[in-house]
Amino acid sequence: MERHISVPFDKETAKELRSGDYIFLTGTIYTARDAAHKRMYEALEAGDELPIELAGAMIYYMGPSPAREGRPIGSAGPTTSSRMDKYAPKLLDLGQSGMIGKGKRSEEVRQALIRNDAVYLAAVGGAGALLSKSIVKSEVVAYDDLGTEAIRRLEVKNFPVIVVIDTEGNNLYETAIAEYALNQNEN
Amino acid sequence: MMRTIHVDEVIQNVKEMCIEANHFLSADMKAALLDAKASEKSPLGRQILEQLDDNLRIASEDMIPICQDTGMAVVFAEVGQEVFVEGGLLTDAINEGVRRGYVEGFLRKSVVKDPLIRENTKDNTPAVIHYNIVAGDKIKLTLAPKGFGSENMSRVFMLKPADGIEGVKNAVLTAVKDAGPNACPPMVVGVGIGGTFEKCAIMAKQALARPVDCRSVIPYVKEMEEELLARINESGIGPGGLGGSTTALAVNINTYPTHIAGLPVAVNICCHVNRHCVREL
Numbered sequence: 001m002e003r004h005i006s007v008p009f010d011k012e013t014a015k016e017l018r019s020g021d022y023i024f025l026t027g028t029i030y031t032a033r034d035a036a037h038k039r040m041y042e043a044l045e046a047g048d049e050l051p052i053e054l055a056g057a058m059i060y061y062m063g064p065s066p067a068r069e070g071r072p073i074g075s076a077g078p079t080t081s082s083r084m085d086k087y088a089p090k091l092l093d094l095g096q097s098g099m100i101g102k103g104k105r106s107e108e109v110r111q112a113l114i115r116n117d118a119v120y121l122a123a124v125g126g127a128g129a130l131l132s133k134s135i136v137k138s139e140v141v142a143y144d145d146l147g148t149e150a151i152r153r154l155e156v157k158n159f160p161v162i163v164v165i166d167t168e169g170n171n172l173y174e175t176a177i178a179e180y181a182l183n184q185n186e187n
Numbered sequence: 188m189m190r191t192i193h194v195d196e197v198i199q200n201v202k203e204m205c206i207e208a209n210h211f212l213s214a215d216m217k218a219a220l221l222d223a224k225a226s227e228k229s230p231l232g233r234q235i236l237e238q239l240d241d242n243l244r245i246a247s248e249d250m251i252p253i254c255q256d257t258g259m260a261v262v263f264a265e266v267g268q269e270v271f272v273e274g275g276l277l278t279d280a281i282n283e284g285v286r287r288g289y290v291e292g293f294l295r296k297s298v299v300k301d302p303l304i305r306e307n308t309k310d311n312t313p314a315v316i317h318y319n320i321v322a323g324d325k326i327k328l329t330l331a332p333k334g335f336g337s338e339n340m341s342r343v344f345m346l347k348p349a350d351g352i353e354g355v356k357n358a359v360l361t362a363v364k365d366a367g368p369n370a371c372p373p374m375v376v377g378v379g380i381g382g383t384f385e386k387c388a389i390m391a392k393q394a395l396a397r398p399v400d401c402r403s404v405i406p407y408v409k410e411m412e413e414e415l416l417a418r419i420n421e422s423g424i425g426p427g428g429l430g431g432s433t434t435a436l437a438v439n440i441n442t443y444p445t446h447i448a449g450l451p452v453a454v455n456i457c458c459h460v461n462r463h464c465v466r467e468l
Contacts, residue, residue: 002262004375006317017299020231022231022234022368035305037464038293062255063255063295064255064295064296065251065252065255065257065293065294065295065296066294067295068250068251068293069291070227071251074252074293075215075246075251075252075253075254075255075257075295076255077254077255077256079256079336080336080339080369082369086355102336102368102369102371102427102428103336103367103368103369103428104367104368104369104428121244122368122427122429124235124239124427125254125336125371125458126237126239126242126244126254126334126458126459126460127239127241127242127254128242128251128252128253128254128255128256129240129242129243129245129246129249129252129253129254130238130241130242130245130249132251142294143251147296147309148255148295148296148297160238162231163427164429172429172430173367173368173428175427175430176231176423176425176429176430176431177367177423177424177425177428177429177430178423179423179430180228180229180423180424180425181421181422181423181429
């Protein structure tokens, strides 16, 4: 099913999303990848404040290429999510509404998604030029010294993603792959 | 007779190759993606392949890198032994070309100075350079920016001779299955069989730079390439790892003599943005 959704969204909206849904996001999301996650995690361990309000935030695992003149951002596709598995459960427990990335997640992350009514969304890996067209504004809001790994606030318009893990823990990577592996064995 | 090549020519060409490779996919890769779109069984898979097609068009028309991970620059330099390099060191020239290409070409700087201290070098240098001394008076450069989503899913298996061809096939299928959605399928699978621990890994990387529509000239290797591609595409992983019949576009295998006691196998996985650019100076 294809649908248009505003971000950030609340838990009620998250619960309506089903593994396999193709959705278009419009609104505000934040970028963070390896180095920003490590820094946020260390800040929490030290009892410090985070540089962004996590409650309700949708985090995009992405580090863009530099923008050419007159453009908001360069190429902007997802990076591999599993590298953030170590940090994700803690951030979800603090209210993050979900994340956009690509690739498999750990069981700990899946459980954290279920217990927080959060969702894991995938953007198509390696489609950074296309995805950049759905980003209308980009602004570094924290950790500027990390360069491409800084935390950015993005305004997105009709940003295409697929729901991989929904609030019940259904996982499209498992169900869809099994479906096509099975079909082919039957043929 | 020695032929002289000035380092400035190397710098300029490497710079242009970095920019070209990151914005324009080679014709063989584009054709393979189009074929995949026609044969893919999953509707979502076809939709993803359609997005990848649009992505390539936008990248080349608007000069936005195909993927934001513009890679670590891997360079294969085949240097003719009748070439004299003038004006400096060849290695410095290649790195200067990479520096200018990534800085002036708006490419992402993804290289850190130390693997554990992890401070960005801010110009994507150094490149990983593999030299080979060959006959002749030319320098052939192959530049392959390598993204790390797929690089991280690559493997080396030190098999035993008794594992034989079935052992090799299982190693490749295991690596691909474990990579799954993480490696941005449809992928290209580069395999190196034989040599030593490091030789098989370099061969696997070199195999990725071979056009995807070009099979091995060794009959049994060609058969293995075709069989493995078919079996990989039966895995169900599909485009984006979201299910389907297109998991890989090609399996390219290179081989080399090895030791009586060993059967090294390296599997270097590349995503659908399998970039390479070749120039002869």
